[in-house]
Amino acid sequence: MEKYEKIFTRMVAWGEAVAAIFLLGIMTLTVANVIFRLFGRAIAGTYELVEIGIVVTASLALAYTSLTNGHVIVGIIVSFLSERMRTKLSVITTAISLFLWGVITWMSILLALKRGLQEETILLGITFLPFRLIWIYGLMVFMGVLLLDFCFALKGKVRGK
Numbered sequence: 001m002e003k004y005e006k007i008f009t010r011m012v013a014w015g016e017a018v019a020a021i022f023l024l025g026i027m028t029l030t031v032a033n034v035i036f037r038l039f040g041r042a043i044a045g046t047y048e049l050v051e052i053g054i055v056v057t058a059s060l061a062l063a064y065t066s067l068t069n070g071h072v073i074v075g076i077i078v079s080f081l082s083e084r085m086r087t088k089l090s091v092i093t094t095a096i097s098l099f100l101w102g103v104i105t106w107m108s109i110l111l112a113l114k115r116g117l118q119e120e121t122i123l124l125g126i127t128f129l130p131f132r133l134i135w136i137y138g139l140m141v142f143m144g145v146l147l148l149d150f151c152f153a154l155k156g157k158v159r160g161k
Helices: 002-038 046-067 083-115 129-154
Strands: none
16 A cells, blocks of 8 residues: 555655646746736736646645645544544545545546537637646546545555554
8 A cells, every 4th residue: 555655645746846837837927917017018818827727736736735634634523533433434534535526537537528629718729628637637646645545544544654
């Protein structure tokens, strides 16, 4: 199981680097657009580029947050439960997450296959497909991390401990 955890850690690290680059681009573009607006100009397509960049950043952040256990945990309520109940609750919540995100991932794949290169941004004409593929990649890595968590929960363990 540790072998798979290392594989997903590398995949998440790649996604983290890509997300950081996109986030840096979003921040630079936003600041530049604000400065340009001070002089009565605006950078055409800023909204579209930020919109696309946020999708990439968010999809890759899901796996990172899950892998590093950076999400909000309801520790106060769960701390009153027995270890056995916490394990059962972890299995149930992780299974629900796997199901819901599995449906989202599957529908995203179907949408990418159905629309392909047909859709593009209005102003700049950038096709959505490469960004949908990054979105799907992020979701699939996220699903892998959730699956790891599920396997650890079934064994009564917590990943990373």
